[in-house]
Amino acid sequence: MKVYERIVELLEAEGVRTLFGIPDPNFVHLFRLAEERGWTVVAPHHEASAGFMAEAVSRMTGRPAVCVGTLGPGVANLAPAMMCAKVEGSPVLFLGGQRARVTEQRVRRGRIQFVRQAELFAPSVKYCASLEYADQTDEVLREGLRQAQSGTPGPVYIEYPAHVIQEELDLPPAAPPEAYRLVGQSAGADRVAGAVRAIGAARQPVLLVGHGVHTARAGQSVRALADLMACPVIQTSGGTSFIEGLEDRTFPYGFSTAAVDAVVRSDLCLAVGTELGEPVHYGRGGHWAPGEADRTWLLIEQNPAVIGVNRPVDIPLVGDLRAVVPQLVDALKESPRTPTPELERWIARDAEQLAEAARSAPSGMSPVHPARLIVEATRAFPADGIMVRDGGATTIFGWTYSQAKPHDVIWNQNFGHLGTGLPYAIGASVAEGRSRPVMLVTGDSSFLFHVAELETAVRLGVPLVCVVGVDHAWGLEVGVYKRTFGQGSLETGAHWSRDTRLDKVAEGFGCHGEYVEHDKDIAPAVERAYASGRPAVVHVAVDPKANSEEMPQYAEFRTWYAEGTQ
Numbered sequence: 001m002k003v004y005e006r007i008v009e010l011l012e013a014e015g016v017r018t019l020f021g022i023p024d025p026n027f028v029h030l031f032r033l034a035e036e037r038g039w040t041v042v043a044p045h046h047e048a049s050a051g052f053m054a055e056a057v058s059r060m061t062g063r064p065a066v067c068v069g070t071l072g073p074g075v076a077n078l079a080p081a082m083m084c085a086k087v088e089g090s091p092v093l094f095l096g097g098q099r100a101r102v103t104e105q106r107v108r109r110g111r112i113q114f115v116r117q118a119e120l121f122a123p124s125v126k127y128c129a130s131l132e133y134a135d136q137t138d139e140v141l142r143e144g145l146r147q148a149q150s151g152t153p154g155p156v157y158i159e160y161p162a163h164v165i166q167e168e169l170d171l172p173p174a175a176p177p178e179a180y181r182l183v184g185q186s187a188g189a190d191r192v193a194g195a196v197r198a199i200g201a202a203r204q205p206v207l208l209v210g211h212g213v214h215t216a217r218a219g220q221s222v223r224a225l226a227d228l229m230a231c232p233v234i235q236t237s238g239g240t241s242f243i244e245g246l247e248d249r250t251f252p253y254g255f256s257t258a259a260v261d262a263v264v265r266s267d268l269c270l271a272v273g274t275e276l277g278e279p280v281h282y283g284r285g286g287h288w289a290p291g292e293a294d295r296t297w298l299l300i301e302q303n304p305a306v307i308g309v310n311r312p313v314d315i316p317l318v319g320d321l322r323a324v325v326p327q328l329v330d331a332l333k334e335s336p337r338t339p340t341p342e343l344e345r346w347i348a349r350d351a352e353q354l355a356e357a358a359r360s361a362p363s364g365m366s367p368v369h370p371a372r373l374i375v376e377a378t379r380a381f382p383a384d385g386i387m388v389r390d391g392g393a394t395t396i397f398g399w400t401y402s403q404a405k406p407h408d409v410i411w412n413q414n415f416g417h418l419g420t421g422l423p424y425a426i427g428a429s430v431a432e433g434r435s436r437p438v439m440l441v442t443g444d445s446s447f448l449f450h451v452a453e454l455e456t457a458v459r460l461g462v463p464l465v466c467v468v469g470v471d472h473a474w475g476l477e478v479g480v481y482k483r484t485f486g487q488g489s490l491e492t493g494a495h496w497s498r499d500t501r502l503d504k505v506a507e508g509f510g511c512h513g514e515y516v517e518h519d520k521d522i523a524p525a526v527e528r529a530y531a532s533g534r535p536a537v538v539h540v541a542v543d544p545k546a547n548s549e550e551m552p553q554y555a556e557f558r559t560w561y562a563e564g565t566q
Contacts, residue, residue: 051081210274390421419449
């Protein structure tokens with residue numbers, strides 16, 4: 001077989017069936033073969049979009065995903081997605097085309113479409129290598145797949161020089177993953193027993209659920225654990241997907257008064273799928289400070305090197321949460337906890353806070369108040385939908401005012417990279433076979449980063465509705481100007497043309513477009529958008545003053561960046 005055929009075989013052994021990128025001479029053979037073998041092959045309009053789409057697939061499947069970049073400029077365009085995957089902990093395999101090595105090693109000037117790529121990207125990935133010789137294909141690809149999924153997941157970069165594309169290999173069928181990497185690592189029995197004893201002795205335990213629970217597709221086993229612990233589930237900023245069956249007792253850390261009270265009163269925290277980063281005050285500052293001396297910490301973590309770094313851990317459970325959580329469930333079945341009376345009170349309090357947010361969101365304004373935009377859009381969110389978030393101010397309003405409790409939420413929570421929303425939405429839909437409705441809630445500035453991917457959504461027939469709050473400005477940055485220099489000061493670079501109509505832009509790409517100026521029209525516009533059977537954009541004019549000055553719980557958000565105080 002050819003080298004590119006072996007690459008496809010190795011990826012299929014890991015369950016990979018999607019490929020993103022713009023084909024070039026290095027990859028046309030691989031692209032054609034993948035499609036012939038039934039893969040979904042998506043060529044977007046920018047390689048960064050390809051990387052974001054692949055990352056969304058990894059989040060929705062719990063498996064690695066693949067995207068490619070053509071030599072030189074195409075690989076350069078992968079950089080934003082590569083860095084996001086590193087910070088977000090996403091196992092994405094980036095394949096980069098390159099000139100033949102005879103070209104690279106020449107001491108000459110003026111080489112076309114050439115730069116030494118690997119050394120530029122090595123700091124941004126977990127593993128960086130090149131297929132120098134055909135017979136290295138298995139070892140290099142497997143090492144990439146091993147590194148991407150071991151310890152803290154992350155991206156790898158493998159270069160694919162032109163001189164190896166057509167070389168021949170004589171190899172047996174690709175081995176399954178367990179033949180060359182550790183799969184389903186479980187925790188030690190003594191640690192599990194210690195965790196069971198600690199949970200049994202706790203009066204007010206909490207389960208802190210992070211981004212990793214969603215990306216590992218471990219929701220149902222975590223639900224079983226939460227049921228046995230009979231405790232509230234506290235979401236990190238990255239773990240905002242609601243686990244089916246736990247919606248009522250799941251509260252966002254810091255943004256729910258029930259969550260804050262549950263954290264303050266807790267005497268045990270079991271953290272799953274989270275690195276205990278700044279947004280949860282490293283698990284020792286902020287709302288954790290009261291009772292810190294008497295709180296027991298259990299952490300399920302695949303990477304032993306990070307245990308105890310951000311805070312001391314009493315009982316580390318080292319392993320893949322997909323294996324460790326079922327271990328705990330089995331061990332707790334004989335001694336389930338009885339819920340404390342506070343749990344019902346917290347459930348009622350959180351429900352009332354959410355209802356009060358809907359009641360208090362200003363209505364009847366034109367342009368629409370951004371709080372009311374979130375309320376009305378999320379009320380129209382389909383029950384089986386995938387929620388994607390993007391934007392600065394829009395996302396901050398969403399934390400407080402969202403009325404939906406989606407089981408799948410994707411946003412760029414750690415790196416904060418704007419413009420990921422539209423590619424994430426397309427990638428997530430591809431991962432689900434384009435069978436579920438997707439809603440992207442975003443701001444206008446973020447939406448415009450990769451607006452060309454509307455054509456990709458149309459071409460693929462993605463059931464996507466983009467609800468875009470439009471204030472013709474970088475809303476979060478306008479707010480920073482006002483807080484820094486006062487009202488009426490220059491807001492240099494924070495505004496753009498007020499003549500842009502995103503619904504008309506969408507129609508130009510073949511999408512359904514809606515223009516909304518009144519909050520009562522938002523839900524009907526969303527319903528018409530889904531009913532159109534096409535990807536759609538709902539342009540909602542939002543009040544720029546409210547968008548920049550009235551972001552809810554902004555002080556809580558700012559504590560994430562409290563340099564030197566955590």
